[in-house]
Amino acid sequence: MKRYIIGITGASGSVLAKRLLSYLSDTEAELHIIATDMGKKVFEFETGIPWTQFLSTINQNKAEICSYDNNDMFASVASGSFVTDAMMIVPCSMATAAKIATGTGGNLLCRAADVCLKEKTKLVISPREAPLNSIHLKNLLTLSENGSMILPPVPMFYAKSEDYNDLMDGIVGRILKSAGIENNLYTEWRG
Numbered sequence: 001m002k003r004y005i006i007g008i009t010g011a012s013g014s015v016l017a018k019r020l021l022s023y024l025s026d027t028e029a030e031l032h033i034i035a036t037d038m039g040k041k042v043f044e045f046e047t048g049i050p051w052t053q054f055l056s057t058i059n060q061n062k063a064e065i066c067s068y069d070n071n072d073m074f075a076s077v078a079s080g081s082f083v084t085d086a087m088m089i090v091p092c093s094m095a096t097a098a099k100i101a102t103g104t105g106g107n108l109l110c111r112a113a114d115v116c117l118k119e120k121t122k123l124v125i126s127p128r129e130a131p132l133n134s135i136h137l138k139n140l141l142t143l144s145e146n147g148s149m150i151l152p153p154v155p156m157f158y159a160k161s162e163d164y165n166d167l168m169d170g171i172v173g174r175i176l177k178s179a180g181i182e183n184n185l186y187t188e189w190r191g
C-alpha cells in the first residue's frame with residue numbers, strides 16, 4: 001500500500017488541501033496527515049468546516065488515516081527508517097518554507113519534510129503567497145535545489161474552464177501527479 005505524508009500549513013488555499021485529502025482518502029493508501037496550528041485555523045476559516053470534523057469524515061473512506069500532533073517528534077514520520085512514497089505540503093506558508101529551507105524546523109511537519117529531502121523521497125511543495133519577496137524566492141530556490149518540487153497553486157488557464165472546482169481540481173491533479181500519483185482530476189494537453 002502506498003504511503004503518503006500530507007502537510008497543511010496556515011497559508012491561504014485550504015480548499016486545495018480539502019480536495020487533495022478527499023481525493024486521496026478515497027484510494028487504497030496510507031495517509032499521514034500533519035497540520036500546523038495555523039493550518040487548522042485557516043482551514044476552518046476558509047472552508048467553514050471544523051478540522052476534526054473533516055478528519056472524521058475522510059476517516060470513513062477507503063484510506064488508512066493517521067493524523068499527528070505537530071509537536072510529536074516521536075511520530076513514525078519523523079524518522080527516515082519509516083519509508084514513505086511522497087510528501088505533499090498543500091498549501092505551504094512562507095514561514096514553513098523558510099523553516100524547511102534553513103533546516104530550523106522545530107515541528108513534525110518540518111522534520112518530516114527534512115527527512116524526505118535527506119532520504120531523496122519526493123517532496124512536493126505548493127507555496128502560496130503573493131507577491132513573493134526575495135527571501136521567499138531564495139527559500140523556494142533552496143528547496144528546489146535540494147530536490148523538492150515547487151508547484152505554486154496556479155490554475156491551468158489554458159483549459160479555459162470557468163468552473164472554480166475544475167480549476168482547483170487541475171491544481172490538485174498536478175500536485176498529485178508530481179507526487180507520482182496518477183489521477184483523473186485534469187486532462188492532459190494533447191496539442
Ligand SMILES: Cc1cc2nc3c(=O)[nH]c(=O)nc-3n(C[C@H](O)[C@H](O)[C@H](O)COP(=O)(O)O)c2cc1C
Nearest residue numbers: 009010011012036038039042093094095096128129
Ligand atoms: C486567513 C489567513 C491567510 C493567510 N495566508 C497566507 C498565505 O497565503 N501565505 C503565507 O505565507 N502566510 C499566510 N498567512 C500567515 C500564516 O498563517 C502565518 O505566517 C503562520 O505563522 C504560518 O504558520 P505555519 O507555517 O506554521 O502554518 C495567512 C494567515 C491567515 C490568518
